[in-house]
Amino acid sequence: MSQPVTQPFIQVRDVSKYFGQFCALDAVSLDIELGQKLVICGPSGSGKSTLIRCINQLEHHEAGEIRIDGIVVDGSPTGRAVLHNNVGMVFQQFNLFPHLTILENLMLGPVRARKMAEADARDLAMHYLERVRIPEQFSKYPAQLSGGQQQRVAIARALCMAPKIMLFDEPTSALDPEMIAEVLDVIEELANTGMTMICVTHEMGFARQVADMMLFMDHGKIVEMGPPKTFFTAPESDRCKLFLSQILRH
């Protein structure tokens, strides 16, 4: 899927982020090409969520540089524009708008931020609701849906903004076990269409299936990085070996 490009679509260069004294990201560098599927894992507090939140500017990094499509992402209007035109995000807690119906949740971005006509936005929303297989729920409110359904709506809401890259921040961590599969299926389907994605998750079976690059983080640093085959069978660092042995034990 990925075509030869002169520069990586996303460039992360020596990015550091502190929360008070705590160093959440320690000079992290990373390149992501269009079409790539990157899965990030690591213990909690290792900085994996912070990394994708920095890419989306939900957190502002203190040092280093993030470029999307060659444009520096910071608080500037051009940085915001390139971010808003290219990056979609799905959260652990879904973060649907509880006072709006499913359809209104999906239409809000296209209508208000993209200035799309209501009828077009409605068609677009229904199209993506069908892709996540819950078109019949369009008139309900988020609280009336199961966790798995809510997360699928959240994915559809992000897709309505036609992003080039999707960020997933532990999309199944808040779900009951029997609902994890339906969400992962939708993400996998999306990956198969060629969508570029960075996914923070502990679902290693899913990672094996979907990822073309695995990334292990600890203490704000990238400890290990490689294609899933070598990553799972022959990890180099002891820290990663220990993590994988614990997470894959059961």
Next chain:
Amino acid sequence: MRFTMSKFWALVPSSLIRLLGLAGLISLGGCSGNWGWYVVNPATETGRQNLAFLIDGLYYTIGLSVTAICISICLGLLVALPALSNRRAPKAINRVYVELVRAIPILVLILWVYYGLPQVASLSISVFWAGVLALAISDSAFQAEIFRAGIQSIDRGQYEASHSISLNYRDTMRYVILPQAIKRILPALGNQLVYMLKMSSLVSVIGMQELTRRANELVVTEYRPLEIYTVLVLEYLVVILIVSAGVRWLERRLETN
């Protein structure tokens, strides 16, 4: 006697029934000739006229309160928004406004706006608009605090989701945050309306022909303060109980949604 009365109080906890009991007690006194209900007796021509004169003040009381609360809600929201900023200067502006306005007694503010402001700004201001302005400014500080608390109670994830679908600050507030915040603060807004209805009685001092002023004027001509002020108490009671019931109804409706 005192013993049985205190037992009676314990049996009827509702404040409304207490008040009726009190009224009954007072009317007993009427037998000894202290009462002169004739001033507001609807069976007589003068009584009817006096009652109509008193009740007509309701139009101003409600007009004044409702206009003032509409303005104070808008003003309060405007004052609350800078408090949510991460920067120091807007926050300081909010703090100064809230602390300053809260420190001024409403009665003083009414006098200042009506007698003082025309001299400063060399404009003439009607009694009605002076009252509205003073009540609205005074209440806006409280409204600002209510809005601030309501907006701050909305989960951070709602802002993050809005950011992730490219909404700007204005649209995030208008379509995501405020609809949820207003739903949460409606009971508090209802309380402010009740408070406003009561505070509007203070505007009587600058000659506003609302409920309290009319009662005062009638007392001067009829010299029956007990009866006339009792009617005044009942007037406020009825209006405020109706408003309170309305607020509770609204709350229940929002809960079921």
